[in-house]
Amino acid sequence: MITITSLKFSYRKRKPLFEDLNLSLSAGHIYGLLGKNGAGKSTLLKQIAGLLFPDGGKCLVMGRHSFKREPAFLQEIFLVPEEFYLPKVSIRTYVKNYAPFYPNFDESAFHSYLKEFDIPYDQQLANMSYGQKKKVIISFALAANTKVLIMDEPTNGLDIPSKSQFRKVIAAAVSEEKCIVISTHQVRDLDNLIDSIVIIDEHKIIFNQSVDTVTDKLSFKLLHQLDDRQQVLYKDSSLRGHSVILKNENMEHSKIDMELLFNAVLSNRQPIQELFN
Numbered sequence: 594m595i596t597i598t599s600l601k602f603s604y605r606k607r608k609p610l611f612e613d614l615n616l617s618l619s620a621g622h623i624y625g626l627l628g629k630n631g632a633g634k635s636t637l638l639k640q641i642a643g644l645l646f647p648d649g650g651k652c653l654v655m656g657r658h659s660f661k662r663e664p665a666f667l668q669e670i671f672l673v674p675e676e677f678y679l680p681k682v683s684i685r686t687y688v689k690n691y692a693p694f695y696p697n698f699d700e701s702a703f704h705s706y707l708k709e710f711d712i713p714y715d716q717q718l719a720n721m722s723y724g725q726k727k728k729v730i731i732s733f734a735l736a737a738n739t740k741v742l743i744m745d746e747p748t749n750g751l752d753i754p755s756k757s758q759f760r761k762v763i764a765a766a767v768s769e770e771k772c773i774v775i776s777t778h779q780v781r782d783l784d785n786l787i788d789s790i791v792i793i794d795e796h797k798i799i800f801n802q803s804v805d806t807v808t809d810k811l812s813f814k815l816l817h818q819l820d821d822r823q824q825v826l827y828k829d830s831s832l833r834g835h836s837v838i839l840k841n842e843n844m845e846h847s848k849i850d851m852e853l854l855f856n857a858v859l860s861n862r863q864p865i866q867e868l869f870n
């Protein structure tokens with residue numbers, strides 16, 4: 594669905610942000626895009642949405658160069674940006690004006706997502722808080738029913754109950770035809786939601802694996818004592834004990850700890866990458 598090959602991009606000359614970045618994302622998945630501040634997550638999402646031109650390489654979405662922003666491409670992609678502007682109109686008028694750009698827009702789904710988020714339909718966008726506006730744009734994005742849905746830090750600004758509502762509405766909107774990409778620092782907000790993890794660091798994609806493959810190869814444990822015989826790939830020690838990542842040699846099933854995995858991939862990249870090659 595999204596194929597990025599040898600992508601090069603920089604905002605400033607002699608300071609490349611992406612160099613030979615390669616990424617392939619398929620339909621039927623929810624990808625979590627993780628990276629440190631400034632790693633280039635938002636920039637990558639903008640490249641996919643065709644809001645930035647590559648300096649080299651290709652960014653193809655549904656077989657089309659995203660930077661061309663052809664109508665057939667725009668109808669099938671929706672980006673929920675981290676910072677957004679909504680016009681000073683009612684939700685009703687917003688839908689009337691913008692839904693026609695999306696041929697598969699589902700108005701009844703839009704109503705049900707708003708209901709899930711406790712947002713009354715008859716409201717003026719100008720009178721809403723940042724978090725409420727964000728819920729409107731997320732609901733609209735899901736109802737637009739595009740094949741590609743990109744969300745940049747969607748849970749920023751959402752209160753605690755809204756985060757589980759968010760997981761619920763996303764889970765309801767998933768289908769085999771859609772590719773959903775969500776960038777976040779709040780990995781716990783995406784718990785049980787994303788099925789694949791993509792990590793960007795130092796100009797490149799350094800990790801792109803499904804959660805199932807990760808838990809097949811790695812075992813996540815909380816140990817009270819470390820045993821020298823165990824080959825610990827990464828550990829994070831606290832008063833609770835040692836949160837560790839081990840090679841999953843006995844085919845045990847454990848629940849992925851995305852924060853631990855992220856820190857492990859960044860600090861102990863080579864042995865972890867080798868396990869997946």
Ligand SMILES: Nc1ncnc2c1ncn2[C@@H]1O[C@H](COP(=O)(O)OP(=O)(O)OP(=O)(O)O)[C@@H](O)[C@H]1O
Nearest residue numbers: 604605610628629630631632633634635636637778
């Ligand atoms: N419009 C711009 N002009 C110049 N440099 C920019 C611009 N936008 C972003 N950058 C720079 O590009 C780099 C990547 O920024 P980007 O916003 O893509 O990172 P990010 O991974 O989304 O970061 P964060 O997690 O902090 O949101 C940063 O060093 C940033 O300063």
